[in-house]
Amino acid sequence: MKAHLAKTMEIPEEEKRLENQLCFAVYSTAHAFTRAYKPILDRVGLTYPQYLVMLALWEKSEQPVKAIGEQLDLDSGTLSPLLKRLEQNGLIKRTRDSRDERQVIVSLTENGRVMRSEIDTIMGAIGQAAGCTLEEMKTIRGLLKGLRSNLTSAA
Amino acid sequence: MKAHLAKTMEIPEEEKRLENQLCFAVYSTAHAFTRAYKPILDRVGLTYPQYLVMLALWEKSEQPVKAIGEQLDLDSGTLSPLLKRLEQNGLIKRTRDSRDERQVIVSLTENGRVMRSEIDTIMGAIGQAAGCTLEEMKTIRGLLKGLRSNLTSAA
DNA sequence: CACAATTAAATTGTACGCAAGTGAATTTTG
């Protein structure tokens, strides 16, 4: 039985080292990205997760909190305080949906819309820092999407 | 001048979408990993970052905080409270280095050492969830290591 | 040797992530 054999197959000691964990490679690269973005985003007054929310809103303003959460894979426990800060900074506006009072519609303010002009500078700088070709980026992106979908559906 | 051209090259709109950001692929995969580990690590009473620290200590007990920080790329602001919790849970011990009183040496307790026997179960379960071949894992790991090193050295 | 500079760890303050629970609005069902 192949499945049984696979499950009981010994993992070589070398594969158990921290440095050889795929999860750690993803984890530490995520932190490296956050750090690389920091000096650039500081200039426009955004944190990295806030920047991701702005990317979602620049694609489509007027989204309920839940829709943003689905795109970012974050729940309202994370988004509520984050959106409150974006609102305090004058980048977004929050209004109850009159057709469904449970929902809060998030939309860009004029300041929030204008900030989109920074996108080329930001992405240009990160592209330089990542220092890999567009082709390489697409490859990694594709592999990670597959990995992520496996991990998610396994739960 | 090639460098100048590259910097001023327009980024296609499609590449600006949240879903097409390499940083977001890494960010969301990291979260997916944490979620995949959660039910498994809950059984042994570890959080995911705590598990990474344990991996480092299973490789080598008796490490100063700084050494752990270098392997995980975390500073003492993150590690100090995390290690305090591991100590409270009886998995590690912290002692001042008598040769250099500034340093705190972290070492495994008997309970901490014994927990290493869970490593095959944990990694086996995650391997199943990730659902990709050892070859694929090595490929992604290698690509991410390169990416991470670029991002870090750019700063 | 003294004193400035450096280093290690801890602490403080801010901002995620996420589980669990609350409360109000809407849907589903009997």
Next chain:
DNA sequence: CAAAATTCACTTGCGTACAATTTAATTGTG
């Protein structure tokens, strides 16, 4: 149609991350 179940956003509590500061110990320099 009324009660039950569900949905949405918010809040609370805990555990990271990380910048900035603090304290103690060590090293480097004159």
